[in-house]
Amino acid sequence: MNKTLLIIQREYLTRVKNKRFVLTTILMPLLIVVLIAGTTFLSIKGKDERKIAVIDQNGFFKGNIKSTKALAFEFPEGVDTSNYLQKGYSDIILIPKFDSTGKMNYLIRSKKRISITTESAISERINAAIEDNMLQTAGIDKAQLDSIHQQSQYAELKAVEENGEGVKESSAGLSYGIGFGSGMLIYITMFIYGAMVMRGVMEEKTNRIAEVMVSSVKPFQLMAGKIIGIGAVGLTQFLMWIILIIGLTTAAQAFIPHDVMEQVKTLQQANGQMPGGGMTQAGDAAQQIYKMQHTFSTANWPVIILCFIFYFLGGYLFYAALFAAVGSVVNEDPQDAQSLMLPITMPIIFSFIIMTNAVQDPSTPMAVWASIIPFSSPMVMMARIAYGIPGTVPYWQLGLSMLSLIGGFLLTTWLSAKIYRTGILMYGKKVSWKEMFKWAFRKN
């Protein structure tokens, strides 16, 4: 059997058979699901309920302000700042008489400090009520106003993008999510698997296996075998996660009541409209599920997944070779590794920062160039691809980025191999970056 293949096999199997690998592979998606479910649950259940007493000098807000369970406005008699707590209110709002300038300051007193979201919710509702008041004084009667409110609730923004022959629905929120998620995933995996390569090389060097190995295989085969083997471990982990996540969501769907699923199905067939001219309304839950599924379907998943795999592998290969080079020059002291790693981790962290900007605004020159240069392209390009090909990312940019990444990792592998070859057989000497450069660029 081919020697490199043997090395790949060993690197792969020893890691995949490891208990820690099995555990993280299974626990990670579970953890994510629990985290999402937990935050959703908390955001629904955990909101503090506030019962607010409103002392209104104008007598207008009663009946005109929207009151909900989480944020209840009441207009009791005989409550003031001295006794609202005893009467069972959490806060008290004092609203002075409207003055003609339209400016007004009102006050809220509470025992428990109010959160920023509650604060903005309160001011939003008060402002809406004031606006209503102004509209009414301008001559619009209450019935009209109510019907206007009713209708405007059904307006919804639908974004579409130019797509060759026609238009295609798109969702900025989803693009953001995909872009950020995949960029983040590449960032994390680059560190995890890059460090894994480095530790593997260090193990071989400090345990003095390297010389035994290079008497049977070429140093390059040893390095390449390790990098490819660990890359395969990473791919396996992704694949398992995708399967687990699909499995878990399918399992979760089983908990949705049957009639809700039926409604979702009819919504899908009718393209979002309930048959019967909107007379029969689908339930809230069904609407939400449909909306989620519909939004998800606007993304071009096959392209995104293919690009993700490409950029994950490309980015991994680009940096793993550098990590291997660092591992090969480190002696027993892990502190050396820390300082030598810095020039590699800096561009990764820097790319991450560019990525977080690119995902908000994917067409700035900074984002475009960062998505082409191989140091940062894996993360930044993933952030941009989520916004669509060829709308946001023209084909030439994608092609150039992919080619330069391939060229980039061939270059780093070639340079690292030269450092690695010298480094793994060098014991007891501290190596500087200057020396590593000398090794990398010398002939033969």
Add this chain to the structure above:
Amino acid sequence: MNKILELSNLKKYYATQKAVDDISFSIEKGSIFGLLGPNGAGKTTLLRMITGIFYPDSGDIRFDGKTFDPENDIIKIGYMPEERGLYKKMKIGEQALYLAQLKGLSKSEAMTKIKFWFKRLEMETWWNKKVEDLSKGMSQKLQFVTTVLHEPKLIILDEPFSGLDPVNANLIKDEIYGLAQRGSTIIFSTHRMEQVEEICDHIVLVNLGKKILDGTVANIKQQFKENKFAIQLGEVPASLTAPSFEITDQKAHRLTVKIRDGYRSNDVLQHLLQQNLTIEAFHEVLPSLNEIFINLVEGTRATSRAFQPVNP
């Protein structure tokens, strides 16, 4: 062609030193060859060139009559480096199998050979143990097995006995003899001169990157003999002087004498017989390799060499 390895004018220069500076020698098939030298003499560099890990800057290596081709010849060589180790987390059996396969054996071939050697060296029960559970001596044994497993034509052992107890050292020594008898050639590199004297047929001594001694152990000893004889007498007279020899050392009835130039051992014996002294023993004292080694290396700043700049 009866040479397994011929080196001619090998050179390897590093930025700060001439690690190997124009070394040539050859090794007979089936012999046990000793490569000696103080620390930093260039032995490891030399061995790395022979094993194809480094390429020489200039010079020529011929392996088994043909120009050395590391790519293909590497499987005919077994190298146990001085700096050696194994994957700590790997099981012994898997480790041996992996290394054997990397040497080009098929899986089934490797299995048969591993089983043979494990049985021979009483390691059968180790299969599922991990390397980290082994003592230093045990892992040394495993290392030896993985070096010779693929029946290489040339076996290179760098300090093979370090960390072994006398029982296991003898076990490995016997295996080395056995391998040589079955046609393998062994290069043996060490600082332990008594082992070299015992095991090796032929030695080369390198110092400061150059070869300073080359020959069979017996020849070298003859070459460096100082015409010293040990004499044991029944009774030692108060004064014993003669033009043919001088006493260099005396312990009770034992004398060490150095024969002066122009005389033979028979002259000494004749003198003693004339004195009517009882001669209980009379034999030549040959220098030990250790003495020769120290004589040649001492004072050559060998140990401080690593810190010397190279003058071009």
